[in-house]
Every structure is written in C-alpha cells, then in structure tokens.
Amino acid sequence: MTAPVRVPLPQDLGRHFPGDALVRLEGVTKTFPARRGAAPFTALDGIDLAVRRGSVLGVIGRSGAGKSTLIRLVNGLERPTGGRVIVGEAEISRLPEAELRRERRGIGMIFQHFNLLSARTAAGNVALPLEVAGYDRAAIRARVNELLDLVGLTAQRDRYPAELSGGQKQRVGIARALATSPKVLLSDEATSALDPETTRSILDLLARINRELGLTILLITHEMSVIRAISHEVAVLDQGRIAESGDVFEVFTRPQAAITRTFLDHETGRALPPVLAERLRAGQPGEGDSAVLRITFRGPHATDPVLAQLVRDAGIVACILSGTVDEIAGKPFGTLVVSVDGHPEIVARTQGFLRERGLDAEFLGTLPADAWPAPRSETRHVA
Structure with a gap:
C-alpha cells in the first residue's frame, strides 16, 4: 500500500492558512x-x-x-x-x-x-x-x-x-x-x-x-x-x-x-428602487438638488435612532427613500437610502455626523430638483 502524501501541520501554514x-x-x-x-x-x-x-x-x-x-x-x-x-x-x-x-x-x-x-x-x-x-x-x-x-x-x-x-x-x-x-x-x-x-x-x-x-x-x-x-x-x-x-x-x-x-x-437591500434609480444622476448636486446617501447600520450603533439624532443635534433633515432592517450572522444590520440638502457643507456634515457614530455613509449621486422633492435643513449653511 502506498502511504498518503502528508504535510506537517500547523508549522508550515502561512498567514493565509490558520492552524485549524x-x-x-x-x-x-x-x-x-x-x-x-x-x-x-x-x-x-x-x-x-x-x-x-x-x-x-x-x-x-x-x-x-x-x-x-x-x-x-x-x-x-x-x-x-x-x-x-x-x-x-x-x-x-x-x-x-x-x-x-x-x-x-x-x-x-x-x-x-x-x-x-x-x-x-x-x-x-x-x-x-x-x-x-x-x-x-x-x-x-x-x-x-x-x-x-x-x-x-x-x-x-x-x-x-x-x-x-x-x-x-x-x-x-x-x-x-x-x-x-x-x-x-x-x-x-x-x-x-x-x-x-x-x-x-x-x-x-x-x-x-x-x-x-x-x-x-x-x-x-x-x-x-x-x-x-x-x-x-x-x-x-x-x-x-x-x-x-x-x-x-x-x-x-x-x-x-x-x-x-x-x-x-x-440580498441586503442595497439595490435602489427602480423609480429612484432612473432619476438618480452621477456627479455633485447643483443649486436646489438633493444628495442621495446610503447609510449602512452595523455594529454597536445599528439600532440607534440616528436620523432623529441628525435632526435634533445637527439640524439636518433626511428624507427616507428606501431601506431594510435585518439580521446577518446573528448581528443587527440595515441600510437606509436617504436624501439631504445637496449643498456641499450639508452633505459633508451629514457624512461626518454618521461616521462619528460608526456608520457608513456612501454618496450615491444626485436627485435633480425637478425630479424629486428636495429636503431642506433647519440650519443655514455657508454659501
């Protein structure tokens, strides 16, 4: 009988190959x-x-x-x-x-x-x-x-x-x-x-x-x-x-x-609804346009009321366009697609506010003012 070809374990394992x-x-x-x-x-x-x-x-x-x-x-x-x-x-x-x-x-x-x-x-x-x-x-x-x-x-x-x-x-x-x-x-x-x-x-x-x-x-x-x-x-x-x-x-x-x-x-709600996808445009928002962001909820802040906090603490209004809340591998997870005032300062503050709380905030594109109702923040932004 020919013996099987054996390899030493775990000493020869590289960083890509765990010992187990x-x-x-x-x-x-x-x-x-x-x-x-x-x-x-x-x-x-x-x-x-x-x-x-x-x-x-x-x-x-x-x-x-x-x-x-x-x-x-x-x-x-x-x-x-x-x-x-x-x-x-x-x-x-x-x-x-x-x-x-x-x-x-x-x-x-x-x-x-x-x-x-x-x-x-x-x-x-x-x-x-x-x-x-x-x-x-x-x-x-x-x-x-x-x-x-x-x-x-x-x-x-x-x-x-x-x-x-x-x-x-x-x-x-x-x-x-x-x-x-x-x-x-x-x-x-x-x-x-x-x-x-x-x-x-x-x-x-x-x-x-x-x-x-x-x-x-x-x-x-x-x-x-x-x-x-x-x-x-x-x-x-x-x-x-x-x-x-x-x-x-x-x-x-x-x-x-x-x-x-x-x-x-x-599978995870990342796909945009067709009615939204067909109106979304690439590039940065112009005057009166809205910016569309995808917020990913994961980790310790996955269940926090961040949109309410966004309005209360930063005075920024976000309109929910689509979203899902679910669980993956026993952990809470969700996505929300929202629109905010398209002014660059508002977009930057929104993304910064969310990222400080451990949430991803991906810019997806622009909704022209004549294609979708535009949210307006409660605070004045710098021109």
Missing part, C-alpha cells in the same frame, strides 16, 4: 487543454483558500467562475495544474489513485441533482458507500437507521427515488454523504433544484449537522441567500480568482469587490 484549517488550497491553478482548435482554458488561477475545522465556508460565483472545478479538485476528481490541495494531512492533489479512493471516504459529497440509484431504495442508497467500504451487514443496518433518522426519513426507508419528493431525495443524498463519517462535507449547488421552502429546510438540516456533529462544510452556490443562511465565511470567485473573502457579516455589510456588491444588491 482542515481544507487548504495553496496557489492552485487548473488549466484545461485546448480542444477542437480552441485555446487552453484556465478555470482557476492562483487560488489560496482555507476552510477552518468545524466551520461552513461558502464559495459563490457566477456560472463559469470556476466553482465546480474547485470542488472537484478538493475531492480529487480533478488534479490541479499547479499548487497543492490538502484535506486533513493528505495532499489530495498528489495521491496515487488507490490511496485517493481511501481518502475520499473522509470527503462526503452532495449534488445538485441528487445522483441516487433509481433501482435502490432510500436505505439502499445510503448503504452503498458502506458496502463499498466493506462494512458488515449489521454495522450497515445500524448506520443506515441512524442516518435516516438524522435526516427525517425513517418512514421513507423502503421507498425508491421515483416515489420521493425533491427535498426527500436530497435528504437521502445527505445521509449517503455522511455514511462513512467524513471529516468534510462538500455541497455542489445542493439546493438550486429545489423550491424556496424546501431549500430552507435543507439548509436548516445542514446547519444542524454542522452544529451538532461539528462537521466542516464547503458549499458551492450562486445564491447569496444560501451563503447568508448557514455560512460562517465566504469566498467570492470571479473568472477563476478570489475577488474577496472573509467573515460573512463583514463581507455582507462592507463588500469591497464590485462583483460582491452586485451579488448583494438585492
């Missing part, structure tokens, strides 16, 4: 060779990524961003062109095939379209990886019963996939992925084929599995709502590179990359 990282991608590149006259295609380009032990990391990106390639590298279905892929202490990217098959027992996988065997019952599908691994019948029966109970399908154990709903099929897929007690669970768009209500139930199940079993989860999705529901950290993939990554609350409330802001526009 269970999955690591170090400088990973994947280029597919030219086909039918087309040029070679680089799906991933210099990816550095770490999944902390016991955490849920969501990777989001548009179609073609490299998400599926990334997850196939983690379970060894693809080999990187360059860099290293490490799960636990095994360098997956360099294992010989026989050892890779054994290591895969520690890497569970759930799929978008379930991938169940139609000729096997729910119990039979869950039992399959245990049979392949050589477990005896009694152990298989006990483990299958345990897993079907975990995913809430004890009553459906003898039903075939054609007799199950989409959500039930995915629960079977999750139970099967957990059969060999993996150290990490990979989820490839596991909810994108499901309706919203079923999606919520599946995400609740995955969150419970992470919480109760301490299972590390790497999930791939194109929906920020999925990231928001269960992830602790997020990485935004764009054209084969990581555009942004970090704590979910930080990325959701202070996105830095343009693609992240695009994903978040509708």
